Amino acid sequence: MVLHPLFPWVPAGTGIAIALLYVMSRRRAAKLRTLAAERQGESICTFVRAYARGDRDPFVLRAVYEGLAPYLTVGGTGIPLRSTDLLEQDLQVDGEELEFLARDLATRSGRALTDSQANPYYSRIKTIGDLVAFLRAQPPTVAA
Numbered sequence: 001m002v003l004h005p006l007f008p009w010v011p012a013g014t015g016i017a018i019a020l021l022y023v024m025s026r027r028r029a030a031k032l033r034t035l036a037a038e039r040q041g042e043s044i045c046t047f048v049r050a051y052a053r054g055d056r057d058p059f060v061l062r063a064v065y066e067g068l069a070p071y072l073t074v075g076g077t078g079i080p081l082r083s084t085d086l087l088e089q090d091l092q093v094d095g096e097e098l099e100f101l102a103r104d105l106a107t108r109s110g111r112a113l114t115d116s117q118a119n120p121y122y123s124r125i126k127t128i129g130d131l132v133a134f135l136r137a138q139p140p141t142v143a144a
Contacts, residue, residue: 028092029075032074035079039082042082043080044061044066044080047061047081047082048061051083055133055136057109057135059110061132063109064105064109064128064132064135067101068081068131071092072091083132084128085128087127087128098131106135110140110141111139111140111141112142113138116134116138120137121137
């Protein structure tokens, strides 16, 4: 039996990667538990009230809150969202996933994603609030 010279390093590298993922997962869970404690008593109502009356589109706000809520959970329990939550750091939503989510959220909120590159918030979406502003700036879909 002939072994490749890198053979002993493969299991060691795999073990190190698994250990790092475990540590990162534990840190994220601890951070989420802290957030949950800080946000006790908050709900979608608190999220909506964070926006000025003129900036409240109930369809967009509900679609964003309900669409992103699964990204901020610990132990199966949802943590209330805030408009200042960072999509990448707090919710771990990367750019590619954000594009997919934006399509889903636009459909849920009755917004079209036509000509989205002309939207002033396009490529500036860092927080949940930015995402809400982006969707509000998109035209409503035309009912058939």
